[in-house]
Amino acid sequence: MRSPGPARGRWWRAGGWWRAGGWWRAGGWWRAGRWGRRSRWPAVPRAVWESTPGRHWIAVQARGVPRRIESVRLRAALASALAAALVFGLGALWMRSEIYDTRMDAARRQAAVTAQNLLTDAFREGGGRPATSDRLEWIIALTDGTPVAVYGEIGAYVYSGRFPLPRFGVGDLEPGWRSEFTLRAHAWRGGGPPLRFDDQNVRLVAAASGKVTAAQLTSLAEGWGTLQEPFVNQTNVLAYVVVLPDEAEAAVAALDRALLGVVPLGVLFVALMAWFVTGRALRPVEEIRARLAQISGHELHRRVPVPPSGDEITRLAVTTNATLDRLEEAVDRQRRFVADAAHELRSPLASLRTGLEVTLAHPDGIDWPTAFGNTLHDVRRLGTLTDDLLLLARLDRTPDGGGWRPVDLADLAREQVAERGYLHPAGPRFTARADGPAVVTGDESHLGRLLRNLLDNAARHATSEVTVTVTGDDGHVTVVVADDGPGVAPADRDRIFERFTRLDAARDRDSGGTGLGLAIARDLAAQHGGTLRATDSPRGARFQLELPRSL
Incomplete structure (x- = not known):
């Protein structure tokens, strides 16, 4: 019997059914199409295909296999x-x-x-x-x-x-x-x-x-x-x-x-x-789905039905309603914020417009330095308000803590007090006290803005003195900013941290600021895992900031 040559022999050798022309080559059933037909699907890059969700089911359906149940x-x-x-x-x-x-x-x-x-x-x-x-x-x-x-x-x-x-x-x-x-x-x-x-x-x-x-x-x-x-x-x-x-x-x-x-x-x-x-x-799941499908941005007050079974579906409905509560609260807060922002922007814009119209109507009798000074003041107010609004918009997003580093609040408070005494020598007297280093982990610029807002608020209401005290224990760093002004009534101690809130004694925008300082301060404290609240004081207002201490 003749011995097979190198291109012959058993089925597994070269030239066997599995090589060129075999069922597995181009046009075979395993490639594009069904029953050996060529595919009309366009070529897809491998990286795009690998990142496509459900690509396995897409591939199955492309070959004519019935869809997943x-x-x-x-x-x-x-x-x-x-x-x-x-x-x-x-x-x-x-x-x-x-x-x-x-x-x-x-x-x-x-x-x-x-x-x-x-x-x-x-x-x-x-x-x-x-x-x-x-x-x-x-x-x-x-x-x-x-x-x-x-x-x-x-x-x-x-x-x-x-x-x-x-x-x-x-x-x-x-x-x-x-x-x-x-x-x-x-x-x-x-x-x-x-x-x-x-x-x-x-x-x-x-x-x-x-x-x-x-x-x-x-x-x-x-x-x-x-x-x-x-x-x-x-x-x-x-x-x-x-x-x-x-x-x-x-x-x-x-x-x-x-x-x-x-x-x-x-x-x-x-x-x-x-x-x-x-x-x-x-x-009940279908009822929840149908109710959710009916809820739109104008009907956030509606809620899904909660079945009385007390099982996982009940907990799903309760969680869904809690999520809708938070969503409704966030949307309402956003709407109020937009309305308040529009209202706050209207006053400096109206003042700026009026000043410009008067200047154009009577150019001969205008004190130009005074007119330009008033216009510059209104522009600065707009810039400050815009900066505050942008900061609040950034704070509404969940921070990731990236780029945070240890910050000594004692040094930061001393720097803020020294800077304020140098820039505003005619204002209240500022004093900083600290019993040692008070290191926390956070964004130094945001922590500086937090202290600056507290000092601005104290300077606006103090009679003659503002005191900053920094203390620390094993787990927390406490910063207390106290002034000798009229203080804050207990009923207003939570309301003053709401956005665009001014008390009756601070209704004048020229002296009362934008109404966003304390709101920004509390949001910055929450961003760093701390709290900010107004506490009891025998005289004036007292704001207490607590942050977790860096180990």
């Missing part, structure tokens, strides 16, 4: 049906195995009794005949394996030598000895009709008799037509009874017929129950 109810019913089928199937297998083993154990016990009875009946005094039945297959043989009497289809194997029996020595067995064997029955290779035990393992139960005379053996063999040679007295004779699986197989077949009707009904029942229960459980 999107109904939770149907998926739950199918999953329950599969689980029930698995449980019922495993249970059925276990039941079949238990029933089969139980029946086979009973058949082995019955075969042992039958083997002993065969010996008793065959060698009874006065002659006897072993029991016969359509359900019996037995062999009576000598200890050297020579058959004496055989009943049933097993005889065709025994007499033809295709079922060799075990051999025992003289004196190896005692009367009443029992054992089990599994022997191979070989099929007839020379032709002929198939028999029951062809090429099967046959289980036998054997029992040994006591001494048997040659006459008894001869009589038994002649009665069954198997006498081949004269017998001699025997110490033992063996009776082999075939353990037939007929009853076990019949019981298993009856169980299979019962399970064939019960298991599908059970699986169907479980699937329907899962469908019904899941539908009942998801009904």
Whole structure:
């Protein structure tokens, strides 16, 4: 035979079906399209494809495979049906195995009794005949394996030598000895009709008799037509009874017929129950979804229904309503903020416009330095208000703490007080006190703005003195800004931190500021994980800032 060349040989070698022209190449079913058609989908860069959510389902749908089941109810019913089928199937297998083993154990016990009875009946005094039945297959043989009497289809194997029996020595067995064997029955290779035990393992139960005379053996063999040679007295004779699986197989077949009707009904029942229960459980979810779909930006007062079940869906509805509460509050706060900002911007713009109109209408009688000074004052007010609004907009976003570093509030307070005393020598007297370093972690510019706003507020209301005290303990740094002004009434101590809030004594915008200083200060304190509040004071106002200390 010619040896194959380098491009030939087995299927796995070069040139085999898996190489060029094979099913896996271009145009094959696994590539674009379905049933070998080429795809009309445009090429997509790999990076874009890898970042596409749900790309696996897109790929499946592009090949014509049915879409994923999107109904939770149907998926739950199918999953329950599969689980029930698995449980019922495993249970059925276990039941079949238990029933089969139980029946086979009973058949082995019955075969042992039958083997002993065969010996008793065959060698009874006065002659006897072993029991016969359509359900019996037995062999009576000598200890050297020579058959004496055989009943049933097993005889065709025994007499033809295709079922060799075990051999025992003289004196190896005692009367009443029992054992089990599994022997191979070989099929007839020379032709002929198939028999029951062809090429099967046959289980036998054997029992040994006591001494048997040659006459008894001869009589038994002649009665069954198997006498081949004269017998001699025997110490033992063996009776082999075939353990037939007929009853076990019949019981298993009856169980299979019962399970064939019960298991599908059970699986169907479980699937329907899962469908019904899941539908009942998801009904509140659908109501929540429908209500959420109806809520728009102009109907944020509406809420989703809360089911009384007290389960996860109830907690979902409660959480959803809490989220809607926060959303409504944020939207209302934003609307108020926009309205207040527009109102605050209107006054300096109106003043600026009026001044410019008067200047243009009467240019000859205008004191130009004074007019330009007033205009510059209004522009500065607009700039300050705009800066405050931009800072508030940035603070409304969640800070990530990036770029924060340790800041000593004691040094920062001293710098702020010294700067204010240098720039405003005619104002109130500022004093800074600190018992040592007070280090916190944060944004130095924001912390400086926080202290500056507190000092501006104190300077605006103080009579003659403002005191800044910085102290620290194991976990917090406390900054107290106190003045000797009129103070803050207890009823107003929370309201003064709202945006664009001015008390009656500070309604004048020229002296009262923009109304955003304390709001910005509290937001900056919250950004750094601290608190800012107005506390009791025997004289004037007292603002207390607490921040976590840097370890």
